[in-house]
Structure formats: structure tokens, C-alpha cells
Amino acid sequence: MRTILRRFSPSPSALIGVALIVAWGLVALLAPLIAPYDPSAIDFAAAADPHPSLAHWLGTDSSGRDILSRLIWGARTTFTVVPLAVVSAFAAGILLGVPAGYFGGWFDALVSRLSDVILAFPALIIYIILITALGPSLLNIIIAVTLAYAPGVSRIARGITLALREQDYVAAAQARGESSLYIMFAEILPNARGPLIVDLCLRAGYTVILTGTLGFLGLGLPPPTPDWGGMVVESAHLLPIAWHMAVFPCVAIASLVIGCNLLADGLRKEGLT
Amino acid sequence: MSAPLLVVDNLHIAYRGDKGDVTVVKDFSLTLGSAETYGLVGESGSGKSTAAFALLGYLAEGGRIVSGSIKVNGAEITTLDEEGLRRLRGGDIAMVYQEPASALNPVLTIGRQLVEARLAHRPGSKAQALADAADMLTKVSIGDVQAMLRRYPHQLSGGQAQRVVIAMALLAEPKLLVLDEPTTGLDATVEAGVVDLIGELARKIGMGLLYISHNLALVGRICERVGVMYAGRVVEEGSTRDIFGRPRHPYTQALIACRPAVTEGTASRRLTVIPGQPPAPGIHIEGCAFVPRCPHAVPGRCDQAAAIAVKTLAGNHFVRCARADDDLAIAAVASEAETRPLPGPEVIRIEHLSKAYLPRNAFGLARRVDLAQLPKANDDISLSVRQSEILSVVGESGSGKSTLARILIGLEEASEGRVLLLDQDVARRRAWRRPRSLLRALQMVFQNPDSTLNPSHKVGAIIGRAVKRLGQIQGRQAITARVDELLAQVQLPQSFVGKYPHELSGGQRQRVGIARAFAGEPDIIIADEPVSALDVSVQAAIVNLLLDMQREAGTTFVFISHDLALVRHISDRVVVMFGGRIMEIGRPAEIFAPPYHPYTEALLQAAREGRRKVPAFDPAPPPRTGCRYAGRCPRRIDGLCEIKEPPRQATPDGHVIFCHLSWEQFGAAQTFSEGD
Numbered sequence: 001m002r003t004i005l006r007r008f009s010p011s012p013s014a015l016i017g018v019a020l021i022v023a024w025g026l027v028a029l030l031a032p033l034i035a036p037y038d039p040s041a042i043d044f045a046a047a048a049d050p051h052p053s054l055a056h057w058l059g060t061d062s063s064g065r066d067i068l069s070r071l072i073w074g075a076r077t078t079f080t081v082v083p084l085a086v087v088s089a090f091a092a093g094i095l096l097g098v099p100a101g102y103f104g105g106w107f108d109a110l111v112s113r114l115s116d117v118i119l120a121f122p123a124l125i126i127y128i129i130l131i132t133a134l135g136p137s138l139l140n141i142i143i144a145v146t147l148a149y150a151p152g153v154s155r156i157a158r159g160i161t162l163a164l165r166e167q168d169y170v171a172a173a174q175a176r177g178e179s180s181l182y183i184m185f186a187e188i189l190p191n192a193r194g195p196l197i198v199d200l201c202l203r204a205g206y207t208v209i210l211t212g213t214l215g216f217l218g219l220g221l222p223p224p225t226p227d228w229g230g231m232v233v234e235s236a237h238l239l240p241i242a243w244h245m246a247v248f249p250c251v252a253i254a255s256l257v258i259g260c261n262l263l264a265d266g267l268r269k270e271g272l273t
Numbered sequence: 274m275s276a277p278l279l280v281v282d283n284l285h286i287a288y289r290g291d292k293g294d295v296t297v298v299k300d301f302s303l304t305l306g307s308a309e310t311y312g313l314v315g316e317s318g319s320g321k322s323t324a325a326f327a328l329l330g331y332l333a334e335g336g337r338i339v340s341g342s343i344k345v346n347g348a349e350i351t352t353l354d355e356e357g358l359r360r361l362r363g364g365d366i367a368m369v370y371q372e373p374a375s376a377l378n379p380v381l382t383i384g385r386q387l388v389e390a391r392l393a394h395r396p397g398s399k400a401q402a403l404a405d406a407a408d409m410l411t412k413v414s415i416g417d418v419q420a421m422l423r424r425y426p427h428q429l430s431g432g433q434a435q436r437v438v439i440a441m442a443l444l445a446e447p448k449l450l451v452l453d454e455p456t457t458g459l460d461a462t463v464e465a466g467v468v469d470l471i472g473e474l475a476r477k478i479g480m481g482l483l484y485i486s487h488n489l490a491l492v493g494r495i496c497e498r499v500g501v502m503y504a505g506r507v508v509e510e511g512s513t514r515d516i517f518g519r520p521r522h523p524y525t526q527a528l529i530a531c532r533p534a535v536t537e538g539t540a541s542r543r544l545t546v547i548p549g550q551p552p553a554p555g556i557h558i559e560g561c562a563f564v565p566r567c568p569h570a571v572p573g574r575c576d577q578a579a580a581i582a583v584k585t586l587a588g589n590h591f592v593r594c595a596r597a598d599d600d601l602a603i604a605a606v607a608s609e610a611e612t613r614p615l616p617g618p619e620v621i622r623i624e625h626l627s628k629a630y631l632p633r634n635a636f637g638l639a640r641r642v643d644l645a646q647l648p649k650a651n652d653d654i655s656l657s658v659r660q661s662e663i664l665s666v667v668g669e670s671g672s673g674k675s676t677l678a679r680i681l682i683g684l685e686e687a688s689e690g691r692v693l694l695l696d697q698d699v700a701r702r703r704a705w706r707r708p709r710s711l712l713r714a715l716q717m718v719f720q721n722p723d724s725t726l727n728p729s730h731k732v733g734a735i736i737g738r739a740v741k742r743l744g745q746i747q748g749r750q751a752i753t754a755r756v757d758e759l760l761a762q763v764q765l766p767q768s769f770v771g772k773y774p775h776e777l778s779g780g781q782r783q784r785v786g787i788a789r790a791f792a793g794e795p796d797i798i799i800a801d802e803p804v805s806a807l808d809v810s811v812q813a814a815i816v817n818l819l820l821d822m823q824r825e826a827g828t829t830f831v832f833i834s835h836d837l838a839l840v841r842h843i844s845d846r847v848v849v850m851f852g853g854r855i856m857e858i859g860r861p862a863e864i865f866a867p868p869y870h871p872y873t874e875a876l877l878q879a880a881r882e883g884r885r886k887v888p889a890f891d892p893a894p895p896p897r898t899g900c901r902y903a904g905r906c907p908r909r910i911d912g913l914c915e916i917k918e919p920p921r922q923a924t925p926d927g928h929v930i931f932c933h934l935s936w937e938q939f940g941a942a943q944t945f946s947e948g949d
Contacts, residue, residue: 176716176739
């Protein structure tokens, strides 16, 4: 732990980013312990006056559910959906991009043209089409994010592979008769990790926004799952009279996204990856 | 002599490190008159570049001038602000860096960049600037100046780019030109041309020259004075004649001794080495820093602070050595006559090998084209190598020598012809299609110490993987034992198994690369310029290591190089290639003395010190018919050489020359090179 801290110490922005992400991660992990109420429990008394009070520090929503508890449980939702979706997108992108760069030829042509087609659509359109067609569920959100992000990831992986495959250590591995699989994933991929990790942090941030947006459009996980985006949309029309209902979930989304971006920025600048 | 142009006095430069400041340049003093040429020589890490960069007010982050002064034309520059430094740079002092390609803006034409450089330092009209630029390009021996002005940097060869950068620096009419290893990465023939050009220009224009290099011989060719740096200090300084004729510091002596001479053969193949390694920066050594490696060091005398006091010898010759007045014999490492394995049966036989790269369509598929229409990287090569032989392949970049190595090792497929490796045809079998026994039999040592080892893998894993794949060894313990044994063979400590490549020096990385290549006890090793990227003193140690391992195991060696002195020193036979073709094959004694091929002659001329007038500065692409060298050959027979294939002429003992000239005429060629 101390060595990790020392590695990050030259970059305050990375440190703040890590702190924000770790804090939210702990909240998600410990949700059952720290949430003061059940996120779905309805407090009829509080619903009459939903504003922050001693009983409900961040107030309640229009149905009288405790916002703090819903935020804490909502972190759990975010920390399930986002990592799964991003890791899946990266797995797909790397599995396509590294061989495309390494082998070139028709496989590269095929992957690159397919990527072009998908990248031609705005990501949001892809989500809306897919989620409305398949229905909102954890798996479908993961599929949608993978489809939208994999082309971008595969381009990065392909570009790095193109440069790295000319290195002498790759030639040495080839001269030993190593399999292409070994060369791609044991010789090349570990050296591509730097830019890929930075990109992963950035895309994790986007995915937080995205799950929020999907929730806002009513395409998030079905209620009553506590969901930050869903919380915003449910209370947006009450903004003039009960600002806290929409603002607190927005702050939660923003802080996590900023955390991801600061980490990405710090890693890139300091070359810590 | 007029007032000195540059006076550096007692300069100390330190970098901020983890454990306090590290002084990298100590007590550096230098006086350079106008139109004087000075060469600063040292190994990497000696502080030579740091000192030179400080003259222009450049220091990397964390660096600062601790004490001392730098005066240019009498004005102190250590206290200048950014604006003052900007005016200084390119005005009074111009600099040419190692990497010419990165000094040019890739999106602007050469003409535009030259005009900008000219106008930035001297006012004038654009037309005048353009005329000056064209004029300067002529001075740096660019042939078609008008075409060059319209070109973009990527259309230039390395030698052309470096000459454009020099022209750009000269357009500001600097009083002092600082060159930092300007010819590293250029071919020997091109390097010779650039170095001579720099020397000539300095004399003609009358500007001061500070030339920084790790290559003592190169610096000696153009500089009047030479300073030798070691561990942050100038240990010896004197006129070029004194430094080469009467070197007084043991380090200078060793630097001169560890380079084989191209002009003479030697009995032993082993090179003289400087034992040990330079001290890491930041380690304090009382007295002379060279003591741990010095054969003449006297305890109690050399390790005192007084040992590094400057002693002045006759002829402005300064040396920091406690024993400068003693008559020190130049340390010669005993070069005992060694027994060498006799060449055995044929292990590689190449017959009519050709390699062309097929053009690909938009979908990445090879197009069907007539091979005869394509330029070939290897063109009708026939060659054989016998067991335990050291065969060297020489030629400049583009000669096809590396392509030949890649086909042998199985990274490329041949287009035509046969390649018999231990009696099996591998011409169209890349490594992954070859049986394990053939993979084991042939391994390679690569050129670039920065890319030969995977930066993500530890040394132990790198060698262990090769042992597992190529050695006939099973079991983790046996593999670990073999890795330790290999590390010992390449003279690295066992503790290196846990290190990552970035923790190693260039020479150490190259040793690991050698250990990896020898992991499966190969019959044949291909070494592609294994030492060209290393410091001179490290080169000797690596070459000796390769030779020892070769001799002990009776390994066959294919040694690819452009370093003719080294090739002459170590080879049993030499192949000279140009434009994908073999020009000449023979034993070193045959190659390095007439009769030789006109191209071999040009290569030798470039390698010999003091010989100038390298023919054909701008290599045109070789023609597709007739002799590939015809376009550059000073002895071309018009109407014959560029049309008709040169005949193979051979002596009974295997000296082969492909040329239209008759055997008697090869000897005659020698006369014209003497008239210089």
C-alpha cells in the first residue's frame, strides 16, 4: 500500500481521483451497513416535507424514500454495471484489436471496417436502439456498452500492436517458434497496458454518465432498483420546489466521473502505468 | 588569436535526485577561440552532453548550474533570462542534434523551414532568404537544390536530413556550432561524408566547432583539440596529435586501444577491453574516478584528492592523472594466440535466393504480380557457410543484409531460391512452421539493446522462456539452474534474474540477449549489428564475449555489420552486399587489400581515417538491370555496367568478385584513391 501511495504521490490529481473512486467503492461495498434506511422503505411522514432534516440528512424523494440511503444503494448499482460493462468492452476490443494489428491482412481490414460502421453511429443511438429492442437489464446494458465501446478500444489496441510488433523482442519470440497467441498476449499486450489503462479510466467515467443517462431516459435498471440516473428523472419535474431530490444524485454522478477523469489524467501525465 | 569565443570556467552541474543532488559535470573548463574546432569525447553518462547543452542554457528538468561561469563573446550567459537565451541560441551558438528527423517539422517544406530559420536571426526579404537557403544547401553538398527546397522531411534520407539541419544551423551565421553525435545512426559511407563536410565548412566559414561524440577516432578526424570526459570530469585535453600520439591518461589510452584498426589485421581476435564499468552518477569516489578500472592505479596516491589536479604537459596538453609524469606502458591485455575450431561441414547453403515484397490491395491481400517487375531486397544470392565459421555480411542500409538474416531466422519467407539449413530447405518456412530442432539450431542476437528485451518481463523470465522452448530441459528447477549457468556465461550476476530490462545498462541488456540466444545451445548464431548501438569500450567486451562463446561451443556465426574494422578483426570470411546483391566474397585478407570490388574500395575509403572525397553522396536507388552499383561506381563502363549483369570472377581459393572489370584492373583502382 505504501508503495502504491508513493507511486501516486507525484501526481495530486491521480491521488484525488483514486480517493473519490475508492470512497464510492467503499460506500457501495458497505451499503447494507451504512445506509440508515432501506432504500425502498417509504416514510409517509417525511413525504409531506421531503426537505433535509435530522432524520433524513439529504431529505426524501416524492415517495418519501430516504435519498441518502438510495444514493448509497445506487452506488452499488453503479459499481456493478460500470465495471462489468467496461471490462467486457475492453475484453472485446482487445481480442479484436490486438490480432488485427498483429496479423494485418483481411482480418485487420474486416475489423477496421466494422469498427468504422459502428463508430459512425452516436453511442447514445446505439444504446437506445439496443435497450428498447432487448429491454432494460444488467446483461443488455453490458452488451450495449460493449458494442459501443469495443471499436474504439480495438483501434487503440491495434495501433499499439502495430508499433510493438516491430520490436526485436517480438522477432526473438517468433524466432523461438512461439505461437501467435503467446506473442500477442504475453509479449505485446503487457507493453500496451499504459495507454489502455488510461483509456479504461476515461471510459469508466463515460459509462457512469451513460448509465445515468439511460436511467434518466427510463432505460436503466427496472425500478425499484436504486439508480442515480433514475433518481434524477423521477424528481426533475419537482426541481423548482424540491431541488435536493435531483441535485444530490447529480453530485454523486459528477464526483465519480471527475474521479475517473482525474485518475486517467494523472496516470497519463506521470506515465505511472 | 582573437579573443576567445567561448570561455567556460569551473562549471559544476547537478541534477536533483532521490537522495539529494547528483553532480554530473564537475570542474568543467573550456576555452574555444573563434574558428577553433574542439571535440568532446566520453562514454554515455560521462556528462558530455549535459555540459554541451548547458552552453546553450538548456538543462533538463531538475538540473541546475551549481557554480562556474559560461561566457560567450565575453558575456556571461548563466544569468540570462529566457529572452536573452533565445537570442543566443541560433544566433551566436547553433546546435545540431542527434536525431535529424526530429529537428525538422514534418508538415513544412525544407525551403520554408530554411527561410524561417534565416529570417528569424537576420532581417531581410523573403527572396533574399530563399536565395541564401539555396546557397547554403549547395554548400552542404546537396545536388539538386531547387528540388530539395520543395521536399518534405519524410522524403529525405538520414544523411540528407542531417545536412539540411546543418544548413539550417549555418543560416543564422553562428559563431559556434555545437554538434551532439550528429552522425549516430548514419551509414559508414554517409557518416564519413557528413563528418568531412562539417570539418570543411568550419574551416571555410571560420566558425568555432564543438563536436560531441563517443567515438574518439571520428572526433580526431576533424578537431584540432580533443577533451576526454570520464565520470563528469575532463580527464585529458590536448591537441589531436598529442591525444592520439602521446595519450597520457590511462583512460584515453584504453579508449584508443579498444578499437581495432581497419588498416591492419591482428593475430588475436579478442579486443582490448577496459575492465569494469564507469561509476554510477552520484557515487563519490575520492581522487581519480578511473581508479577501479585503471591498471596503473597506485593505492594511497591515485585515490587522494590531489590525484585529479590538472597537470600541464608540453604543448597545451592537460591531464588529470597522478602518474602523468611516469612512463606508463599502454595497457595491453595479453592477446595469446588462440586455437580456433576448424571449419567443418556446410551448415547453411543459400542458392539463388531472392526476396521481393509483394504489393497488397485495400483488403490486405497480396496482389499477383510478376516478380521480375518488383524491386528486390535480396536478389539472386548464393552463399554457403561452414560449421564453426565466422562469416560477416557488410553493406550499408538498403543492401539487403538484414533481410537475408530475417529469411534465415524465419521472420520472412523467400520469394525464390533455396535456403538449406542443416540440409533442410527453409526458404518458404517461417519459424512457426519449422521443427523444434531447427529452431534450436539457429538463433539470433539483435541490434538494439532498447528493444531486444521485453520491458514487461524480468531477466529470469526472458532467459527461462528461451531455455524452456529451445533447451532440452524439463522441470522448473532444471530451467532455473540453466538460467543461472547462462547468466554466469555472459558474466552477469545471478541476482539479475529479478531485474527488469530498464534497470540494466545497454551492454548488460545485450548480454542478456546473448544469453537468450545461446539458451538452446544453437549450432548457428546470427548477430545483426550486436554492438553498433553501444559505447566503444562496451563494444569490445561484448565482442569478446561473443567470440569466447563461439569458440567454446564451436558455434557458426553470421555477423552482420557495417563496422569494417571489427569485421576485419573477427571474420573468417566476408560477404560485401549492395542493393540486394553480393558484390564480393573473400577472406578478410582478400577483401581488405586489392584486388577488390569498386564498392568494397569505397567502403574502405570511408572507414579509413583521413580519406575524404567519398564518391556519390546521394545514393540513388540501385538500377534493376546490370550491376546494382553501376549508378555510384566511379569506374563504371558506360553502356555495359548498367545493362549487363556483371560476371562472377573467382580465384581457386574462393575469392569471388562480381564486376565487369578484369581481375588486373581491380588492383589499378587503388591508385586513384591515393591522389587525395
